[in-house]
Amino acid sequence: LRRLGIDEISLVKGQGKFIVVLVDIDSGKLIGLVKERKQIEIANVMKKWGEEILERIEEVSIDLTGNYKSLVEKICPNAVVTVDRFHVTKIIHEELNQARIAEKKTALELDVEDRKKVFDSLKGNKYTILKAEDKLTDKQKIKLDTIREASPLIAIMHSLKEEFRNLFDTSEDSGTGILRLLNWLEKAEPYYQKRFIF
Known part of the structure; x- marks a missing residue:
């Protein structure tokens, strides 16, 4: 895993119910789902991948609607944060x-x-x-x-x-x-x- 995408998806339009999707950008493969948008919940899912994998991540493309930059900086120390076009x-x-x-x-x-x-x-x-x-x-x-x-x-x-x-x-x-x-x-x-x- 070199490039990770973090994105929010609405479960029910207009009701504020979201899940967070974690995707390997290079392969397009879904690698994680998080039931809540809370940083702690996302961090818990990502930490299960292990420190070695998290340190290998070079880029994380984030959703602007969530505040994920600080999370990425904490748990993916070698990653550059980019914004999804x-x-x-x-x-x-x-x-x-x-x-x-x-x-x-x-x-x-x-x-x-x-x-x-x-x-x-x-x-x-x-x-x-x-x-x-x-x-x-x-x-x-x-x-x-x-x-x-x-x-x-x-x-x-x-x-x-x-x-x-x-x-x-x-x-x-x-x-x-x-x-x-x-x-x-x-x-x-x-x-x-x-x-x-x-």
């Missing part, structure tokens, strides 16, 4: 949607013509801006162009969202990927207010 994508989507909602509210203060243009383009188009651009239908692409024209802020944030998504698909190696990610973080900071460094 899908959780970062979720944060980007949440912030982009919040910006869309805020832009709609701001549009109500504009003159009638501008208000209609901005408000109408943003209303009901959450999934048009969140969906991967290369997966949009022709109709959705037209809507996206209308949104970009009506809201420069959403246009920039959407472009940054797409750039982040493409980072992982187009980087030739990890060194290039890291440099591109650092560049992206610098560009995104004024627009995406949540911090990705924890």
